[in-house]
Amino acid sequence: MTDLKVAIVGCGNISRSHASAYAAAPVELVGVADIVPEKAVELAEKYSSTPFDSLTSLLAATSPDLVSVTTPPGSHAALAIEILAAGKSVLLEKPPVLSLAELDAVAEAEQASAGSVYVVFQHRHGSGGLRAASLLSTGALGRPQVAVCETLWFRPVSYFDPEWRGTWVGEGGGPTLGHGIHQIDLLLHLLGPWKSLTATAVRLDRPVEFEDVSMASVIFESGAVATVINSLLSPRELSRIRIDTTGGSLEVNHLYGYSDTDWSFTPAPDAARAAANGLDPGARRTEDVAVGTDPWADSAGGDVPSNHAAQLGRLVADLLAGRTHETTLASTRPTMEFVTALYASALTGAAVHRAELTPSHPFYSALHGNVPQPEIDQSLKF
Ligand SMILES: NC(=O)c1ccc[n+]([C@@H]2O[C@H](COP(=O)([O-])OP(=O)(O)OC[C@H]3O[C@@H](n4cnc5c(N)ncnc54)[C@H](O)[C@@H]3O)[C@@H](O)[C@H]2O)c1
Structure with a gap:
């Protein structure tokens, strides 16, 4: 008998690290989904779960408390918003989203949901x-x-x-x-x-x-x-x-x-x-x-390596204990701001102050700042 039901959407490489970390934690893996059905079947068979061919069908048939999103980064924001709309919590693989605009859209969906958003940054957790x-x-x-x-x-x-x-x-x-x-x-x-x-x-x-x-x-x-x-x-x-x-x-x-x-x-x-x-x-x-x-x-104590088991184990323990897991979406905003600023500075040649990164900043909605690709190609060549 377990208290926490989890699911995984995206059954590629890194989904195995999630599935094996969950297998070692007091949770039930209620479903796994992939748009390539055979991939969901393969992961479900290995971890005694149920396969689905989409997040939507998984959410319709099961009621997970937490869903790992282990799909390519371009799909994270939309999937996270769908999970939050169902009132469930999300664990987003890194990078959590592709822009500050996406991050704020997911944060807004989180505000309106009973669920919360966490991000995989396992090196905070060793x-x-x-x-x-x-x-x-x-x-x-x-x-x-x-x-x-x-x-x-x-x-x-x-x-x-x-x-x-x-x-x-x-x-x-x-x-x-x-x-x-x-x-x-x-x-x-x-x-x-x-x-x-x-x-x-x-x-x-x-x-x-x-x-x-x-x-x-x-x-x-x-x-x-x-x-x-x-x-x-x-x-x-x-x-x-x-x-x-x-x-x-x-x-x-x-x-x-x-x-x-x-x-x-x-x-x-x-x-x-x-x-x-x-x-x-x-x-x-x-x-x-x-x-x-x-x-x-x-300060030395027990050695815990910085892998998925370390973070997912802590996340499950935090959720079961009713504690806040510290790697929230909000706590990773400075990291996405840093990445945004790096691209903005590299592509414009100007220094970027973190305080500038508001919705009116040209790189807020896309890391390429909507600079035309030929100009990006030119800047990257020097
Ligand atoms: N934390 C880490 O150390 C670490 C390491 C590797 C990858 N990652 C991250 O994990 C994510 C996935 O990477 P990967 O290497 O496993 O990719 P992958 O291509 O091996 O797997 C992605 C899977 O998602 C499926 N998919 C795509 N869109 C989908 C959708 N809308 N609904 C359901 N399934 C969908 C694909 O069919 C595929 O099976 C990326 O964000 C990547 O950056 C993190």
């Missing part, structure tokens, strides 16, 4: 990310000053074979939106509100309508600064965030998911140690972190 967020928010690791955020991945030309990939309509954007968004979301989650950015995007090699590499320089409201790079052309793949604070350097190096061992914290040298190493003893502001303590090491 134990390392939870420790980092908690220790940075209390100041225990010092004050963040400089950060580096790298998503250096490799996607061959064949990756873009499916019709929906490589297009603004289907995929919505390049590595900024589809890949780097994981690291960008974690960086923003850890460092707090960003203020402005300037960016560059180029298309060097892949057969896509958008960029295959992008870079941004970001200023945060706290005064901290960061560089962000997103690439699909990097054969030795790496995902990395490094945050240098007044107390030390916090770093996570991983690829598609981290464990505790992928994190490190290197405390800044205290005055005595710095002097012994021939360094400027004033290099460390000892008032920021108590000398001789290592708050990172002290």
Whole structure:
């Protein structure tokens, strides 16, 4: 007997991570849907569920409390709005939507619904990310000053074979939106509100309508600064965030998911140690972190890797306990604002302030800003 009924719409690659995370949680998978019926049948058989050929038929026949949306990004907003209209909650795969306009439309549907919207950003939910967020928010690791955020991945030309990939309509954007968004979301989650950015995007090699590499320089409201790079052309793949604070350097190096061992914290040298190493003893502001303590090491506990099981397990536990799950649609708005600003800055050559991103901004309704494709092609070439 379980208390929570869940369903999945979109039975492709990532649906298996949802189905297997739900299989390990106290929920009942009441249905799975795909517009390609055989895909729904295959997933339903593997996880003892019922197949449907559309979300509409699934909602007509079952009454799930929560529906995972694991379809291509271009379909997320419409499916989320249909689920909310039925009074059910939604778990949207990343990227949650393709524009701030879509995000606000889904948020409006959420306001009118008994359901809520959550987003998959699994790297907020591993134990390392939870420790980092908690220790940075209390100041225990010092004050963040400089950060580096790298998503250096490799996607061959064949990756873009499916019709929906490589297009603004289907995929919505390049590595900024589809890949780097994981690291960008974690960086923003850890460092707090960003203020402005300037960016560059180029298309060097892949057969896509958008960029295959992008870079941004970001200023945060706290005064901290960061560089962000997103690439699909990097054969030795790496995902990395490094945050240098007044107390030390916090770093996570991983690829598609981290464990505790992928994190490190290197405390800044205290005055005595710095002097012994021939360094400027004033290099460390000892008032920021108590000398001789290592708050990172002290916070170690059970290792939870940052995968779908981590987030979906927490989401189910939160819903069953009546708690708010923190990765709400609203909490991911700064991430979509960042992605929007990166495209706006790269395609216009101007710095973008987060406060500008209102409905009247030219990039609010589409990440390409409705710039004609030949002009986009020209800007991405340099
Ligand atoms: N969180 C992560 O680490 C992660 C990893 C990979 C993919 N994703 C995201 O998951 C989503 C799906 O990616 P994927 O790689 O599984 O894609 P996929 O192409 O393998 O699967 C998508 C499935 O959705 C079905 N579909 C399309 N439109 C539909 C509709 N309107 N109703 C029902 N079914 C529909 C397709 O037939 C297909 O089976 C994307 O948003 C992607 O960015 C997230």
